[in-house]
Amino acid sequence: MKTRLNCPCGETIAGTDEDELVTKTQVHLKENHPGHEYSREEILFIAY
Structure with a gap:
């Protein structure tokens, strides 16, 4: 399960x-x- 994401803004x-x-x-x-x-799919693609 992915629960974190780093936005390019930092x-x-x-x-x-x-x-x-x-x-x-x-x-x-x-x-x-x-x-x-x-979309949900795009967010989860870059999440970890």
């Missing part, structure tokens, strides 16, 4: 499971990188 995003990681990543993108939206 922020590390962590969740307790893949669902939480995807949600947190999507919130981070919306708040910090408007216009950059990624």
Whole structure:
């Protein structure tokens, strides 16, 4: 199960499971990188 992701901006995003990681990543993108939206599959592809 992947629970961490390093955003190119330098922020590390962590969740307790893949669902939480995807949600947190999507919130981070919306708040910090408007216009950059990624699907669940794309987020999990770059997560570890």
